[in-house]
Amino acid sequence: MPIDIDNSSKFAEYADPRALVSTEWLAKNLGVGSLVVLESDEDVLLYQTGHIPTARKIDWHTDLNDKETRDYIDGQGFADVMSRLGIKREDTIVLYGDKSNWWAAYALWVFKLFGHEDVRLLDGGRDKWISEGRELTKDVPSVASTSYPVIERDDSKLRAFRDDVFTHFGKPMIDVRSPEEYAGERLTAPGYADEGATRAGHIPTAASVPWSKACNEDQSFKDRAGLEDVYLKGASLEGHSDVIAYCRIGERSSHTWFVLKYLLGIEKVRNYDGSWSEWGSLVKAPITLGTEPGPVPVLA
């Protein structure tokens, strides 16, 4: 049984009002039978230091990534993780996390690759919950394992690979990294580890819209009008129905992917998770330096 949506007026304006829940809504619904709360953080220990009551932990790297190949787990792997976490296919999942929900959005995107129907984000994430003085616990809930069906991952609609980027030139792309990374002045976000790209810059034609433009000060999402200003007007996405977003390894762009897909309702939005750590190392891949998107490249 799907759980009622959060029918706050802010969410009602989004293309999909079911995609978000507020901290108030979550506080009221904690403990409802088919609701599963999942914390997905950048920091692998943060959950252990205190989390939202009943929340279970999922880790973007150790749970959702394949152990050997640079790829996500397969259908059997996903079924195993879901079963271990006591999740049923029809459960309502609310994801939240640190760092403005980057990794929660990333997990949500992977859940959608497996077609899990009802997955929502907690607006404002972990920080907002804590800043409002809401309850935290160190109690790890004991869950009975479930038998989640093996569903093959569908990469065709929500995920872009490098070859898709080459055929996408002429249609909009959004680079959500910092302005310094976009311009090619540095390879990583300020304060972040070098994840191995050999060249700096951006994919030609991509517009620069740092992920944080989607957020208010308290890390909740801007309202629909605010998001339209940033993306439809600011990045000229008005009237476009096919967009690719990328960042460095796909986490910040999952956040923007969520905004474009669910809050603004753009029909086809794909996350290029290879992102700069692939493109910036790819032999002969065209690169533009500086603050302008640059022209469509002539491909050999």
Added chain:
Amino acid sequence: MATLETAEALIKDFEILRDSERLDLLLEFSEALPELPKRYADHPELLERVEECQSPIFLFVEIDEEGLTRLFFSAPPESPTTRGFASLLFSVIDGLPVKEALEFDQDFPFKLSLSTAVSLLRLRGMLGILSRIKRQLREKSEL
């Protein structure tokens, strides 16, 4: 005082654990990271930021009058993994003679059996801390 045997013992401690217990142990280290003494807490500009870490962490290295390495860290409680990395390095390097600290095994972060529990990507942050400790030591000791 740390000794090189401590590093070996720590590697063994982690080796025999399951992944979930390794995270628990890392969390214990995280909680045990010593507070900054007042002389640094009041002068954050003296501390060096570790750029390789995903979370903000700052460090300062001293050589005391006996020629031993002294480490100081500052990292927020909402970055427990980074605090845990710093605390592990503190436990094995703080108190070592400078020469031994400079020769400390650069592969130590990858010998702690944390690659599956924490991921290699995150472990690079510990390598960044270790490299910066040694660089500051080299600069200050002129060895």
